[in-house]
Amino acid sequence: MKIKKIIFFSFLLIVFFLFRIINSKQKTIQVKEEPEIVIKKEYGIVVNNYDFQKLKIQSGETFSDIFDRYRISPIMVDKIQRYIVNNDIFDFRNIRAGNNYAVFSTKDSLSRGEIFIYEINYVDYILFDFRDSLNISLMQKEVETKNKYCSGVVETSLWASIVDSSNLSPALLMKMSEIYAWTIDFFRLEKGDKYKIFFEEKFVEGESIGVGKVMAALYQHKGNQFYAFNFQINENYDDYFDQNGKSLRRAFLRAPLSYSYRISSKFQKRRLHPVTGKIKPHLGTDYAAPQGTPIIATANGKVIKSSYTKNNGYYVKIRHNSTYTTQYLHMLKRGRASEGSYVKQGDVIGYVGQTGLATGPHVCYRFWKNGRQVDPYKQKLPEAEPISKDYIDDFKIIADSLYNILDKI
């Protein structure tokens, strides 16, 4: 009796599985019989029901030309223009030849445009949607961020030529020079300096659109290791700190030019003057640079002199606080900041020239400490605020993981 029962249930089980196998085979066959519809999307919109074209704005072409071509009435174009101005979306006059645009038009003989796209840049685009009522919106493509790593050895002391000899892009070099503007004198790089960089690269639709944020960097200069760790202090503000949470910023920038120029004469007590031929102290540092190169304020301060003399040419003098004052000579022309106005570190205060007593285009940078002219490169300059106690524990965790990433590059 028991054996019979077992046989019976085994039989049931076999029948059940056979049924399932047959059934699943039938299902497979059914799927194959149905025609496959591939849904294609562009800018997040299904294109299957439209004629879709992606084109480039031609030189001299206007939005009106394009709308007209796809049978949008002049009254409607006028309406669009007003809508855009009122909602502060985009200035129609800023249309740029070479930028992409796309049209979704009806498949019938009318070929009327129903949806238009204009790409303002790699990321932002305007969507003109005529399907129901007029709808215009500013949209953004999805930006993908990928982590990138690079390292190298500096083969030349000239900052500008590093771009050619290394695997760094000019944009990444710019970021490095900004991060280390207070720490490393990029006018005096040494052959054999080493660097490691962990940074983000941005991609849209699989294409690189440029360098994102530098997350961490190490620069080895004359045996010293300079770490830079990015730390997000709040939603709107992030900055770079060393391994101890000290800010890489200083009250003063190392130089009054952004980068890639040459020190033509150092601060010295005795110098044979190139124009007068007399031995005189040179109480400044000369940076040779092409005429017109922007000269920047090395620290926040108040313009106390913006003037011209026979020797200085056009010059600007800035008082930073009761201790420090700086002066910038031989300008081609001065910037907008007039006497009495305040400037911020990095603001353009003039342009390199050779007015006054000068043999070639350069800026003579002079530095006063407590009323005495000194060599800024020999001073221990004030530092910016370190990370506050509230954030130091968070910072240490992040810096540790960034340190490990750099270590593996």
Ligand SMILES: [Zn+2]
């Ligand atoms: Zn000078």
